[in-house]
Amino acid sequence: MPVTARPPGRPRAGIDATVFAATLTTVAELGYANATVDRIAAAAGVAKTTVYRRWPSKGALITACLVDAFGPAPLTGTDRAEILAAAIRWAAGKVADPGVGAAFAGVFTDAVNDPELRGILATQLQDPYRVALQEALDEPENRVLFFIDVVIGTLIHRMGMTGEPMVAADVDALVDMVLRVLG
Amino acid sequence: MPVTARPPGRPRAGIDATVFAATLTTVAELGYANATVDRIAAAAGVAKTTVYRRWPSKGALITACLVDAFGPAPLTGTDRAEILAAAIRWAAGKVADPGVGAAFAGVFTDAVNDPELRGILATQLQDPYRVALQEALDEPENRVLFFIDVVIGTLIHRMGMTGEPMVAADVDALVDMVLRVLG
DNA sequence: GCCATTATGCTACTTCTAGTATCGATACCC
DNA sequence: GGGTATCGATACTAGAAGTAGCATAATGGC
Structure with a gap:
């Protein structure tokens, strides 16, 4: 009750x-x-x-729509490398979903010059994943934020410059690159 | 004449x-x-x-303003690692210039849903650096495009989410990460 | 100095969108 | 059935992108 x-x-x-x-x-x-x-x-x-x-x-x-669309991150895996790889591939798949990537890029752009919206975006969308990643990886906040910048920034930049989500081969390259640093 | x-x-x-x-x-x-x-x-x-x-x-x-503000990329260095590191630090410095980062993030966002503007952005701003990097690094186009996605995407994501350019320590981490893959 | 030419300044306008106000209608729980 | 809070509909404001038309100013050529 x-x-x-x-x-x-x-x-x-x-x-x-x-x-x-x-x-x-x-x-x-x-x-x-x-x-x-x-x-x-x-x-x-x-x-x-x-x-x-x-x-x-x-x-x-x-933002609320994106929070709903992304849902909780599946931070599954037996070691750091598996967790990271799964998280990156999960994010890439979500960004490639119809409308999600464009909505993400759009609200991100709006947030650049709207501090209030930026707070909403950081608090409601980014923070849950940041906190979960800090615990799952046992890394400091600034390290996890850098990881999010790299992964999400790369995916969104590809989406914005080409209009198409990143192809599997490049997602593989992204996973490889990040694992060399954080794996 | x-x-x-x-x-x-x-x-x-x-x-x-x-x-x-x-x-x-x-x-x-x-x-x-x-x-x-x-x-x-x-x-x-x-x-x-x-x-x-x-x-x-x-x-x-x-876009024209950004093309003017960025100018030609200083692809200087004796080897690939030096060229890459110099290019990343140069990009990070430009994005941190007053107005440049915000303008970049803004026009990037506008381009996401405007195919015409996307073409302008890709052709006038990205392509010159892509071609120069392909020659300087002797890498295929898709590899250079991935490099640009990572570097610019990361810098812009940080700028968009925090409103502040990336601090030196994180730029160092970005250089290290990219050099492990492409250096 | 004068003229043709072209860019600029200015005013007004259209169109579109975010966001707000108001009020009657409606659906739910008790 | 009644109380209550939300929903639907219409109308509205404010602001920005982009356009039209015309008078004006600045240049090179004569």
Whole structure:
């Protein structure tokens, strides 16, 4: 029994999941810049005002959508090398999912000049993985942050410059490179 | 004597350099999102229409500004390791220049969902360095592109997530990591 | 010095999007 | 059925990208 009793009134239906799905498909079809909140709301079958009641800004919506799309990191493996390799391949696969890479790159760009959104992105999306990696690898924070910069930065740069996710051979090269330093 | 004779009429003054300088200072002061074409033009002391007569879009202006700010890469050194290390440190220094990193991250983000701008960015900014690196390192194109993804992606990711350029110690780590693979 | 030529400055405009306000309708739990 | 909080719909504001039209200014050539 939860401490907070369910409040009375019209409850929220499964709107979050519907909006998240609509966000990814809209971004995948039209691109981040053309995925306006109006269009996302229409694709989800909800009113734009409903979106803004649940998320304070478009960037916050995209970030929440990405947190949902990525989910918990599968830090599985018997040793550091296996954990790292699995984490990199998992990240590469997620970035290659339809809409995820474009949404990631888009919200990242928006965050560059929006300190508030940057905090949301760092806290809600990056920090859980950073903390989990610090524990799984027994590495200091700055080392894990560097690892995230390299892996995510490389994947997003490829996605942004070519419009296509990184091919398997290059993901292999990324895994090899990182393992030589942190493995 | 150039093949194309100078056309008659009012010649262009040194407007390009003025606008480029105003672009970087405006982006450095206000951030990419707030560096509107109106404000950049005002900072440069020219009319907005003049900017749009010279560059077809804001993204093209920023790209041209970055091409000017980066200039030719100093691929100096007696061996591959020296060349690579110098190139990485040079890139890190440029990204850390006031306005350059933010402008780079911003135009990169814009390019993700704008194929036309992506072409401009790849052709005018990336390709010259790619070709020069291919010759200097005697590496195939896909290998050099991977190198660029890693170095620029890492630097931009750090800049985007923290708002600050990468510190020297982490640039050292980046150099070490790349040298283990390509050096 | 004058003229043709071309770029610039200026004003106004269109279009699009993020985000907000208001209010009636609706769905849920009790 | 009633209370409550959310949803839908419409309308709105503010701001930025990009465009149009025209008067003006600066240059080289004569």
